[in-house]
Amino acid sequence: MKQMTNSIQGKLELWRREVKDILRHPILIEHTGIPQLSDLKMASIYLPLLEKEHLEDVNAYHATTIIYLALSCHDDVLQMGTLQKSQQLQVLAGDYYSGKYYQLLAKNGYQKLITRLTNSIRLMTESRSFLYLNDTSDEQAVIHARKVIVTEPTRALFTELGTLKFMPLAEQLALFEDFDKLPYSLDVMASQIKQQLDQAPLNQEVKQSLLELIEKASPSETIL
Secondary structure (H helix, E strand, O other), X not given: OHHHHHHHHHHHHHHHHHHHHHHOOOOHHHHHOXXXXXXXXXXXXXXXXXXXXXXXXXXXXXXXXXXXXXXHHHHHHHHHOOOOHHHHXXXXXXXXXXXXXXXXXHHOOOHHHHHHHHHHHHHHHHHHHHHHHOOOOOHHHHHHHHHHHHHHHHHHXXXXXXXXXXXXXXXXXXXXXXXXXXXXXXXXXXXXXXXXXXXXXXXXXXXXXXXXXXXXXXOOOOOO
């Protein structure tokens, strides 16, 4: 079982290193470092590649990952409040990453995907603004906004590459990491993610490895 998880984690770590290489910048890295996504978030983006589908499109997956990293830089600054020099550099890093995703896709001929991902960023921004500006008790509105924020670039990617069959599980993986911002109990979320994992078009080895990643990311009292 450990070998299976290590196999998945090895792939995720390889892709994480490749993304870091794309984003290297001598000045910004020195001051801000490069943020990284968790294994569970990476798995939600790269699900089709774990099943060895569309391996030739790995740069499209990298570009989508970079979008999430860019937005996480901006989120960190928003949470800090007033902009200091280090926070201004963080914003610059986010803008730099945004340019890199566009450059990577344009270089590899993904013109239609650029349009889809640009629209996904617009939808994410609208949902972020909705949650930031509205103190709403409408649970369904909150759930919808959070889904858009954590999955919309992935949905754009899967739509363009014809891999939407992986989206239900990808959505649950991404939402599971966001459980503290959702009006769900952990037991309900665990049940939903287990159901999607059972139904996902993945081989048993990948499913088992993902289950271990989920359990690793779960609070200790949550049992899948």
